[in-house]
Amino acid sequence: MFRSIVYSAFGAALAIGVCVSLLQAFTTTPLIVQAEAYEGGEAHEHAAVQSIFSGWMAAYAHEGEVQEQSEGWSPDDGSGRLAYTVLANTVIGFAAALVLLGLMVAKGDPIDVKRGLLWGVAGFFAMALLPSLGLPPELPGTPAAELTARQTWWLATATASAGGIALAVFGRQWWMVAAGACLILLPHLIGAPQPASHDVPYPGGLAGPFVVAVLVVSAALWTLAGAASGWLYRRLTAG
Numbered sequence: 001m002f003r004s005i006v007y008s009a010f011g012a013a014l015a016i017g018v019c020v021s022l023l024q025a026f027t028t029t030p031l032i033v034q035a036e037a038y039e040g041g042e043a044h045e046h047a048a049v050q051s052i053f054s055g056w057m058a059a060y061a062h063e064g065e066v067q068e069q070s071e072g073w074s075p076d077d078g079s080g081r082l083a084y085t086v087l088a089n090t091v092i093g094f095a096a097a098l099v100l101l102g103l104m105v106a107k108g109d110p111i112d113v114k115r116g117l118l119w120g121v122a123g124f125f126a127m128a129l130l131p132s133l134g135l136p137p138e139l140p141g142t143p144a145a146e147l148t149a150r151q152t153w154w155l156a157t158a159t160a161s162a163g164g165i166a167l168a169v170f171g172r173q174w175w176m177v178a179a180g181a182c183l184i185l186l187p188h189l190i191g192a193p194q195p196a197s198h199d200v201p202y203p204g205g206l207a208g209p210f211v212v213a214v215l216v217v218s219a220a221l222w223t224l225a226g227a228a229s230g231w232l233y234r235r236l237t238a239g
Contacts, residue, residue, distance in 0.1 A: 004236040005105065009097035012228035016093025020221050021086045027213040029085075031206055035139040038202040093221060096123060097229040100222075104230070111237075116230020117223055122169070124222035126162040129215060130184065134192030137214035141201045145193035157187040 100119045104111050131154050138144060160183050167180030200207070 001105065001237075004233055005098065005101045007236060008229045008232035009094055009101055011232045012097040012225050013090045013094035015228050016097070016221055016224050017086045017090030019224060020089045020093065020217060021082070023217055023220055024085065024089075025082075028210065028217055031210045031213060032140060035141055035202040035206055035210075038141065089221070093225055096127075096222060096225040099123070100226050101229050101233060104233075111230050112234045113227050113231045116226035116228070116233075118226070119230075120223040120226020121219075122162075122165050123226065124219050126165055127158050128218035128222065130161040131157045132211070132215065134188055136207075136211045139200070139202060139206060139210050142207075143195035143197050143199065145195050149193035153187065153190075153192050157192075160184065160187050 100116065100123055101111070104115065104119055109115060134157060135150060135154055144150060164180040164183035167176050167183065169180075171177045171180060
C-alpha cells in the first residue's frame, strides 16, 4: 500500500510539474515580471512557490530569494528559470498528492478520480483560498508584516481550515458542523498580521489580477493532485 501511495503521488507530481508550470507561464509569471520592472530588478525565482501558496510558504520563498540575491546567485532567465519552476512545482505537487492520498487511505473510503478530485478541492480551500483571505498572494515589492508572524498565522489558518472542513463535511451531528464553521472563521476573527504601510512601487491594478491568477493556479495544482493521484492509486491497486 505504501509503495502504491508513493508511486501514485510521484506520477501526479510529474503531471503537476508540467501542467502547472505551463499555466504559470501565461498567468502569474507575466504579472511578476511587470511588477519587477517597477522595482528595478529581474523576475524573482520564487515565482513558482509564490503562485501556489500565500502566507507562510510564499514568505519563506521570498526570504530565501533575498538571501540568494545577497549571495549573488539566481537562476538564469529562459531555460534555467523554467527548469527551476518545473522542479519547484513537481516537489510541491508530490507533497500535496502524498498528503491527500495519505488522508484518503486513512479515511478508508474507496479511492478513485472523483473522490480524489473532491479531496483536492478541499485541499485548495484549506491551504490556499481561506488563508489568502487574510494574507493574499503578494507581488514582489509588496510591503509585508514580520516573517514569523505571517508564517505562524498562515500555518494556524491552514490547520484550522482543514480541521473545520473535516468537521463540517464528516460531522454527523449539527454541533460538529457548527464547530467546524467556527474553527474556519476563528483565524479571520483574530486577523492576519498587517504591514505598517500598503504603498507599492507597481501599479495597484496588477494586484487584483495576480491574486486571481495565483488562486487559479493553486486550484489547478490541488485538483490535479487529487484527481491524478486517485486515478493512479486505483490503477495500481486494482485486482
